[in-house]
Amino acid sequence: MDTADKKSGPGGRRVSSIERILGRIDDLDSTNLAILVQRLARERALFEMLFNTIDEGIIVIDDAGTVEYANSAGMRMVGLRANETGTAVLWKLVPDLARSLNFLPGGEDTLAPNITRDAEVFYPEHRWLRLQFSRIPLPEKKTAPARFVVILRDITADKNSTEEMIESERVNSIFTLAASVAHEIGNPLNSMKIHLELIRRKLEKTTLPEKAAGTVKNSLGVCLEEISRLDEILKNFLGAIRPQKPALARTNLLEVVLDVLGVQKAELENRNIRCSMTQVSKELPVVLGDVSQLKQLVFNVTKNAMEAMQDGGSIAIETDCDDAFVFLRVKDTGCGISRDDISKIYEPFFTTKDNGHGLGMMIVMRIMREHGGQVGIDSEPGKGTTVTLQFPKPEARARMLPSAGKS
Incomplete structure (x- = not known):
């Protein structure tokens, strides 16, 4: 120089x-x-x-919120096209982002000179962003309009990782509690079953009028059946929430869905719900999965769809494939889910139903994670819900397994 x-x-x-x-x-x-x-x-x-x-998004806006500059990452994060620079207004482009900064029409006076916070945005896709917002110092000409720089860092993966860890701790706590409760209930049930069996044996050696003996035997039989049923319910409950390593095998999702719909056929008819199934891609939707767990997964999702429609409606099930993933989408015309409820839907015991137990979607998420997949929910109150289950293709899943086994 x-x-x-x-x-x-x-x-x-x-x-x-x-x-x-x-x-x-x-x-x-x-x-x-x-x-x-x-x-x-x-x-x-x-x-x-x-x-x-740079991986971080950098956006410069004026005092009206108009985007004056955005780098490639910034444009991608807010869904900005190159020809919109200079005309697009931040609070119209991404309202969630603007609200988190309090940058709305007439809101400039309330802005702090420097802001750092995390924000959840839903456009152009659902993600978490860490924002750093600063006022750009004015040059010598003090009459120049104010400008602001927004630095965006995508922290979705970190958020998801933290949420997965918290959810794992919740599931473990629930399982420990459930196992304890099941043990406390199971012991008396076993004791009752043993004593009822002893009574039945003694009854067989006792001379009673035929009619009375028949009545007692029937009552004993009913009691024993109900005890066995309660015992089975406890086992199924523990099996549903217990973390289980899936027995993976090549599985056609179409066959899984058809099996589940066969079980639910009567309920669909009783609820006056039409159900259609479409294979969008010509490629068969084959995944590496545990058939039993996949059936439970599909059952929970379709059951939720049915219960969202009190006066009939329709469920559309689609399978699709791309180069890396297999998709299963379940669309209903039910009551929909609010944005606040979607954020809580995987929490244990969270439910909006009068008779719900709040474990169904938690189990869905657990099974999908054990299969290396993801769950997506798109819903609008009053218009319905679409649940998308995304599975890695068998080839990709097979490549993932060795590293997963070492961890």
């Missing part, structure tokens, strides 16, 4: 050679002006390249 580059301007700020040249631009001839333009173009291209290689 030459000595001229070290000169300082107002406030001790270093003045660049380009700024000095711009200060006397009227004195430049065409040759020097062309050199200056080329140099400015090179520097602009360099800065564009640097900003576009």
Whole structure:
């Protein structure tokens, strides 16, 4: 750098050679002006390249919320197209983001000079962003409009990891509690069963009038059957919430869905619900899965769909495939789910139903994670809900298994 580059301007700020040249631009001839333009173009291209290689989103807005600049990551995070820079308004583009910053029409006066917080946004897709919001210092001309820089970091993976850990702890706590309760209930049931069996044996050796003996035997039989049923309910309950390693095998999801719908056929008819099934992709929806767990998974999702429709309706089930994943979508025309409830839907014992136990979707999430998959929910109150189950294809799942086994 030459000595001229070290000169300082107002406030001790270093003045660049380009700024000095711009200060006397009227004195430049065409040759020097062309050199200056080329140099400015090179520097602009360099800065564009640097900003576009950064993972964080960088967005500059004016005091009206209009986006003046956004790097590639920033445009991707807020769903901004290149030709919208200079016209798109932040609070219209991503209302969730603007609300988290309190950057709404007339809201500039309430803005703190520097803000750092986490925000949940739903456009262009559901994700968590860590925001750093700062007012850009004004240049020497104090009348220049205020500008702000928003730095966005996608922390969705970190959030999901934390939530998975919390959920795992919840499930373990619930299982410990359930196992304790089942033990306390199971012991008296076993004792009752043993004593009823003893009574039945003694009854067989006792002479009683035929009618009385028949009545007592029938009552004993009913008691024993109900005890066995309660014991089976306890076992199924523990089996449902207990973390279990799936016995993976190549499984056609179509066959799983058809088996479940066969079991639910009578209930669908009683509820006056039409059910359709479509295979969108020509490729068969084959996954590496545990058939028993997959049936429970589909049963829980379709059961929820049925219970969301009190006066009849329809359920549309679709299977689809792309290069990496197999999808199973269950769409209903039920009451829908509010955004607040969707955020709680996987929590143990959370339910909006009068007779719900609040474990169904928790079990769905657990099974999907054990199969390396994900659950997505898209819902609008009064219009219905779509649950999307995303499974890795068998080839991708097979590549994942060795590393999973080492961890």
